[in-house]
Amino acid sequence: MRHTTLGSSAVPVTGLSFGAAGIGNLYTPVTTEQAAAAIDAAWDASIRYFDTAPHYGLGLSERRLGEALRARDRDSYTLSTKVGRLLEPLPDTGEALDDGFAVPATHRRVWDFSADGIRRSIGESLERLGLDRIDVAYLHDPDDHENEAFEQAYPALERLRAEGVVGAIGAGMNQTKMLTRFLRDTDVDTVLCAGRFTLLDQSALTELLPEASARGKSVVVGGVFNSGLLADPRPGATYDYAAAPASLLDRALRMDAVTRRHGLPVRAAALHYPLRHPAVASVLVGTRSADEVRDTAELMARPVPDDLWSELRAEGLLPGDGAL
Numbered sequence: 001m002r003h004t005t006l007g008s009s010a011v012p013v014t015g016l017s018f019g020a021a022g023i024g025n026l027y028t029p030v031t032t033e034q035a036a037a038a039i040d041a042a043w044d045a046s047i048r049y050f051d052t053a054p055h056y057g058l059g060l061s062e063r064r065l066g067e068a069l070r071a072r073d074r075d076s077y078t079l080s081t082k083v084g085r086l087l088e089p090l091p092d093t094g095e096a097l098d099d100g101f102a103v104p105a106t107h108r109r110v111w112d113f114s115a116d117g118i119r120r121s122i123g124e125s126l127e128r129l130g131l132d133r134i135d136v137a138y139l140h141d142p143d144d145h146e147n148e149a150f151e152q153a154y155p156a157l158e159r160l161r162a163e164g165v166v167g168a169i170g171a172g173m174n175q176t177k178m179l180t181r182f183l184r185d186t187d188v189d190t191v192l193c194a195g196r197f198t199l200l201d202q203s204a205l206t207e208l209l210p211e212a213s214a215r216g217k218s219v220v221v222g223g224v225f226n227s228g229l230l231a232d233p234r235p236g237a238t239y240d241y242a243a244a245p246a247s248l249l250d251r252a253l254r255m256d257a258v259t260r261r262h263g264l265p266v267r268a269a270a271l272h273y274p275l276r277h278p279a280v281a282s283v284l285v286g287t288r289s290a291d292e293v294r295d296t297a298e299l300m301a302r303p304v305p306d307d308l309w310s311e312l313r314a315e316g317l318l319p320g321d322g323a324l
Contacts, residue, residue, distance in 0.1 A: 006049075006078060006136050006168050006190045006218055006281060015275060015282060016300045017049035018042045019222060020065050022288030024057025025102040030288050032064065039068040041290035045297035051192070051220075051284055052129075053082035053140055054121065055109060057101045059128050066129030074132065080192075081129070082140035082172060083121040084153065085109040113145045113153035122160060133165070138172035138192055139182075146178060154186050174223070174240075176208040183211045190281065195223030195240055197274050199230055199255060199266070199312075200248060202319060209279050218281035221274040230255075230270040255317050262308045268299040269308065276309075276324040 023035035030038075042050070050069065052061045062081060069077065087107040096105040112121070122137060137157055142149035149171075157169040171182045172192030179191045191212070197204035197219075204219075212219050225231040228238040233252035237244050244252070256266035274280045283300075287293045312318040 006080070006170075006220070016045075016047055016271070016297060017051060017220065017282040017284040018047050018293070019284045019286035020050060020052040020061045021056045022286045022292075023064050024052075024061030026056065026286070026288070027100065027102065029102045034289055035064045036068050037290040038287055038293050039065065041293040042287070042297075043072070045293060047293075047297070048077040049080070049282055049284075050077060051080045053085075053138075054087055054125060054128075055082065055085050055140060057103045058098055058105075058107045058109075059087055060101070060103055062125055062128040063130075066131050070130055078135045079129070079131065080136035080138060081125045081134055082138045083118050083125075083157070084111065084113055084140040084142055084145070084149075086112045086117055086121055087124070111145060113139070113142060113148040115152045115156040118153050118156035119160065122165060133167065135167040136170060136190065137166040137168075138170050140172055141174070142171065143173060143175065143178065150181075150185070154182075154188075158187065172220075172222075176204050176206070180207045180211050183208070183215055183217055188217065190218045190220060192220040192222060192284065194221075194284075195226055197221050197277070197280070198224050198226050199270050199273055199318070200226055200239070200251065205277075205319070205324075209277055212279040217279070219277075219279050220282050220284050221280050222284040222286075224270045224274060224283055224285065225267060231267045233266060251317060254315065255312060258311050258315065258317065259308060261311075262305055264302065264304065264308070265299070268302060269304060269312075271296065271300050272304045273324070 023030050052065050088110050090108055098105045139153055160166045161169050168189035170188045170190040173179050174194045176196050182188050193204055226239050227241045229244045229252050233256050239248050259266045259269045274283050285296050313320050
């Protein structure tokens with residue numbers, strides 16, 4: 001397995017990483033015991049990079065991840081969180097639930113990419129995590145806040161890195177254009193690109209990944225299942241959080257037929273595909289149970305034959321230049 005690092009973080013990152021949105025009760029509840037078991041299973045599978053955010057469950061993900069990691073050797077894993085949304089307390093809302101996460105609506109999210117907001121966000125994340133440092137801090141979804149992100153938030157992260165408060169800095173988004181600008185115009189260590197370098201969407205190949213390679217920067221790839229279609233291609237599956245168009249469903253089913261001829265489900269190929277590019281440091285997968293972690297780790301451990309990629313290209317299901 002190829003080893004790399006995320007910027008100045010000294011911990012090698014290999015292959016598979018743990019996305020902690022699920023243990024923040026994304027869509028449905030996860031018990032404290034289930035969350036701890038998922039993190040334990042990840043550790044047992046030699047996963048050593050864990051990613052979270054204040055956004056995930058109004059801080060629940062950070063609290064659970066910090067509690068599970070606190071007793072482990074701090075130099076043996078990499079932890080990332082995100083900035084850009086502050087959590088402001090709300091009055092008692094009784095039975096009201098947060099939108100998207102099955103947690104009480106005790107706080108509201110406030111977009112804040114100001115320098116003060118970034119520093120406050122990091123301080124509050126450290127409190128929730130109960131850890132002594134954050135290895136990687138990402139600007140989280142600054143799509144509609146581009147000027148503030150570049151003029152205030154990024155310089156604030158750069159100062160925090162210089163002070164040693166965070167180890168490495170970057171941005172995490174579901175698009176490639178602004179991430180490419182971060183690579184080109186700033187000194188970020190890494191970027192997290194979700195959903196734009198998958199078996200169904202190779203848009204990151206146009207500019208983002210070449211830019212990262214040229215500058216010696218690493219890319220973490222998330223959303224490799226495009227929110228569900230590549231995990232289980234079937235009628236009714238979702239693609240980027242909406243019903244999958246018929247054309248994409250047909251393409252995913254054709255891919256699944258090819259991979260199964262080689263003894264693998266398409267989700268195995270979806271996990272392996274991004275790591276074929278030398279700029280990709282890790283594939284970040286959201287998991288919410290020990291069983292999901294073990295299944296994903298087992299698929300990542302299975303070799304994918306070169307003939308599988310050749311057949312996907314021959315059938316017009318992947319770019320035909322043979323580069324990946």
